[in-house]
Amino acid sequence: MTTGTTGTTGTAGNRAVAPATTALRTGTARPARAHGRLRRTALASLIAGAVVFPISAAASPDVPAPAPAAFAADAAPHTRYAANRASLAEAARMAQDADRTGRASKLRTMEAAGAAQFLTFDGRGKGRAVEVFGELETADRVTVLVPGSDTTLDTYERFRAGAVALQQRLQAEHPRSAVVAWLGYDTPGTVSTTVLTADRADEAAAELAPFLDQLGAMAGPGARLSLLCHSYGSVVCARTTTGPAVGDIALFGSPGTGAGSARELPTGARVWAGRGADDWIAGVPHVRLGAIGFGADPVDPAFGARPFAAGAAGHSDYLKPGTESLDSLAAIVLGTTPDPEATHA
Incomplete structure (x- = not known):
């Protein structure tokens, strides 16, 4: 990963260079300014290196697919499921016809996973999908998983596996x-x-906030919602305004949120944070340089989030069956985790 740079040319460029040249000739260069530039460059490179090195990007070919199905705001979940299953099947056919065999195979795998329940499906480009596991219309505990980088229809199966395990x-x-x-x-x-x-x-937060409102109307009466947010998904959740139906937000594998503390998040929900002992993201610098980086570490006690035990989880392991992290996240959703604030009161 690289960060963009801009150059200065022409007269403006000469004006920018001249003071530095004069300073060098007279021995009055400003080492502090040069040091500041070097520091900013080094930190940006460190962030980029820490994020890029452990994971390789997933290819997301631009493939043909039908336009997503349109629904009335009050359309029932099962009406959406049926239309989106048809859209998924058509997207698989179109991908195969276009010789996009990799995407076609991924879509057929999604089709074969049983009576798939998609509230949203869009097979174009990287793709979008919102899938439900369980009976949404009668559920009184509803959990929304928000994924991080490189989650596309081409890598969807690993995201889906975590949802199934939870x-x-x-x-x-x-x-x-x-x-x-x-x-x-x-x-x-x-x-x-x-x-x-x-x-x-x-951009994602602008989509997620109204979705949560709609989801509350689709679920069982008085359903309690939780947001579980992985990696870059924790940045999304930290920017999403939530209503009273959202009781808990859990951040895990987080590079930071862009906020200085849990109190700054636009939510009245309880905010939790956890990181596994084997998660490489612990090595990402928690700095913010202008628009680059995400600042404070959510698992730092100073951030103010409630801690949860994540065991030895690696970056992609938090929702694996049998792990301490999965048990902790389930307890947060079900409301059975002891409240650290109450414990220390």
């Missing part, structure tokens, strides 16, 4: 649970400059 874990204790895998935005590529800024997160 749903199975929740239903073991609380049958009236539903999990929503929300790939409702164009995630940034890990090897790109977009993953270092909040631009994509701001």
Whole structure:
């Protein structure tokens, strides 16, 4: 990943160079200014290197697909599911006809996963999909998973696997649970400059906030919503305004949120943060240089989030069956995690 630079040419460029040249000739150069530039460059490079090195970008070919199905605001979930299954099948056919065999194979895998319940499906470009696991219309505990970088239709299966594992874990204790895998935005590529800024997160938050309002109307009466936000998804959640139906927000594998503390987030929900011992993102510098970087570390006690145990989880392991992190996230959703503030009161 590289950060963009701009050059100065012509007369303006000469004006910019002249003072530095004069200073060198007279021995009055300003080392502090040069040091500041070097420091900013070094920090930006460090952020980029820490984010880019552990993960390679996933290819997301621009493939043909039908326009997504349109629905009335009050359309029932099962009406949406049926229309989106048809759209998924057509997208797979069009991808195959266009010789995009990789995407076609991924879409057929999504089709074969049973009676898929998609509230949204768009097979164009990187793709978007919002899939429900469980009976949304009767659920009183609804969890929305928000993914991080490089989550596309081409890598959807790994995102889906986490949603399935969480749903199975929740239903073991609380049958009236539903999990929503929300790939409702164009995630940034890990090897790109977009993953270092909040631009994509701001766009996603503008989509996620109204979706949460609609979801509350689709779910069972008085349903309690939780947001579980992974990696760059934690930046998205930190910028999403939530209503009273959202009771908890959990940030995990987070590079930071762009906020200085949990109190700055536009939500009245309880905010949790956890990081596994084997998560490489712990090495990402928690700095912010202009629009680059995300600042304070959410697991730092000074940030003010409630901590949860994530065990030895690596960056992609938080929702794996049998892990301490999955147990902790399930407890947050179900409201069975002891409140650290109450414990220390």
